[in-house]
Amino acid sequence: MTKHPREGKIILNTEYERLGTYYHVAIMLARVKKPKDKLNAENTAGDCRTFVIARLRNRSFSFLYESYC
Numbered sequence: 001m002t003k004h005p006r007e008g009k010i011i012l013n014t015e016y017e018r019l020g021t022y023y024h025v026a027i028m029l030a031r032v033k034k035p036k037d038k039l040n041a042e043n044t045a046g047d048c049r050t051f052v053i054a055r056l057r058n059r060s061f062s063f064l065y066e067s068y069c
Helices: 014-021 037-058 064-067
Strands: none
Touching: none
């Protein structure tokens, strides 16, 4: 078990670090006992979903492959 310091460098799980490196994203840690950031993250995900659906709304696809081209 890893103990994290109250202040200073954050120790990241190696699997999360590999995931972030693979997808070229930053891993943002949330609060443990009072996750106040969860609502912001879910709102952002909802906005992204709305944007993607709006862009594809008037298109029809006969194969899933066509949506990637």
